[in-house]
Amino acid sequence: MSAELDPRLLTRAREVVSSITGFRDDAIANEAMERVVRGELARGRSSADLLGEMLFPQSTLSGTLVRAALVGETYFFRQPEHFRYLSQVGVPAALRRGSLALRGWSAGCATGEEAYSLAAALQASVPHGFPVEVLGTDLHEASLETARRASYGTWSRRESAPRLFPLYLDGVDRQVTILPVVRRITSFAQSNLLAPLPERFGRFDFIFCRNVLTYFSLSAREAAIALLARALNPGGLLFLGAVEADRVPAGMVREGTPELQTFRLLGPGESASPTPVPRFVERAAPPAPLIRRPMATPVPVRAQVTPPPPPARLHLEALERIEGGDVDGASAVLESLVRQAPDYLPGLLELALLRERSGAREAAVPLMRALRMRAERLPPDQLVDGPEALPARFYQASADAYLNLGALE
Template identity: 70%
Template sequence: MSAGLDPRLLARAREVVADTTGFRDDAIAQEAVERVLRAELARGRVPTEVLSELQQLGSPLAYTLVRAVLVGETYFFRQPEHFRYITQEGIPTALRHGAMHLRGWSAGCATGEETYSLAACLLACAPAGMPVEVVGTDLHEASLEAARRGTYGAWSRRESAPALHPVYELLNGRQVSILPEVRKVTRFAPANLLAPLPERYGQFDFILCRNVLTYFSASARDAAIVHLARALAPGGLLFLGTVEVDRAPPGLTREGPPELQAFRKPRPEERTFAQLPTAPPVPVPRMTPAPRRLSAPVLVSPTPPPSPPPSPARMHLQALERIEEGNVAGATAVLELLVKQAPDYLPGLLELALLRERAGSRDAAFPLMRALRTRAGQLPPDALVDGPEALPARFYLASADAYLNLGALE
């Protein structure tokens, strides 16, 4: 089908899609890419002109390509076992730990059925008067517009996914509309999983990101999971698709059976931190008793050696503690000192860059990500890097690449 298309044009188009979405090459629908390119050429444009536009990252054509390849399959209460677990385990646990509100994020929400399902679930189980808020995000603005309208047909209601909680009302024989009380606690916004969610969105008790990462390359998936995990409130639950990961993401613990693909962020009191190194004991000199009538010698106690400074990993953990306490300024101060004292400590560079990004300081995050990419690229890809979690160097390289590529596209 690609006959007649300039191979350079086709390759560049696929590269733009991969850089923007994080999709694996084999997950990018060739037919969709070719359809967009042929439509451009049919308008009278020459291949060199189209190729030139594709070199301009963030161009309208790049957006059209991304929109063409995105997969929007979703329906109400898809994977009902996740909603049952939230109802039976997640919300009661949050309430036992003194939750004052319930917040959820549907990441990669498409046309919003999952977002409204989560909102209905939280509303049905929250105590009377408890604030509930659910955010749905997606790359595709047209899908978000459909989600905001909140009107759906039969395809969004499947027999395989029963309506576990009140979420919509019947408009006519074929369409339904989201209940006003569910719509009231739900909002939608554009966001890319390859970048951290802005700080203004806060943290969430429940995050759903199901059947999204299955299309991602390994490096893009790892970077996205880091952003998802960081958006979890302590004690929060992340739900992923059935085959998207085969182990708990860094910093999270598995909940329930493996097939549930639910992961929890430990609360501060559940975390174990390495002990600060202690100075070795100072030896006490043994003295020979002096003969009588002689003055006792004057002993000069040796000066104890200074305590060694905290290790980079320990300083990093101190910063994470402050982040979980909501002390962003304190965390920033610790991370700035860490990066200054240990500029080759990759987890510190990444942590500070993400903190800058979430605070809206992208100009301050970019140099850190560039430094991270340079230093990570100098290590063997599978070399384990010391930190709160031992991760391979390729993880840090992929995180930096994903962030820098996304920034160039915006």
């Protein structure tokens, strides 16, 4: 039994993380805060000492808490429709406007996969020799160090995201290295999205800020979006993640379909057409689950009579809880799902990822092992039912990538 903690420790830990990152309280994993605090106490520090240090956002302890709360999940060409739109619509429009160079910013780039994907997409979409550059920024300095190394394992390459543009070379041990032409035009810097990007970084034609603001409180999200808009060139595009804006940001217009969540900064003298009806109701945005629920489709009347099979229903319930920020509730539902239906691969993966995101790798590993064992028994191309029908090899590859990654650390 672990000793009782002074409750003020976790409350203050969450406050300090929230004030530095902009995270909603319910997007901060309690387990992660507790791990850091217990680690400090185990080194002989007193509660009063920790409470005092947490009053200072610049302190070592505050930094450790922030790092523990950040979620760095990312992979190459995630949300491929954004890269396609950039290449097929965004770049030609910028060239028609007479841009003499194109600049992209991956804001909240984690370990750099998004920044390099953006650089590769730009590089492949401009005439030969046309100047292109990309900046990747993040709060997490260790992630940026990984990004600068430009060497990635299988976890960064997902079957669900196609390799749209030339990006890397195969190396040894299934590692890949970013192509020199892509690496040369990409740089990284530490920056907090709640503060303006320093002037020296200039302005951008394309900003990707995806799967970051989903963790933010409404006010922090709005402040961050306003700062991102300020860093765009007129006519520049802002690409946000699926549920990260509930209205068109000021001074911008929507581009493409609503699902694209892409906005263009109006040029001087240009006025917005009537603001489209907000697509997302005002509510706190959730941490993104790996497997998204399918877009809402009208439920056929028949479906109300014949409920879906229990595993999928429980899985959807867990996803809804994750989306609503109820991580503990989602965890309980997924645990019961895995007990009831141990062969339901999406449930095993979802629970493993939930554990990983909460910093409980020791609990994620056996789940990934069970996932691999069960996925191996199926023909690789067999489609596995779940919120998305994915082939068995997707689950096997996900487990392999995760377990190999653990072995490398």
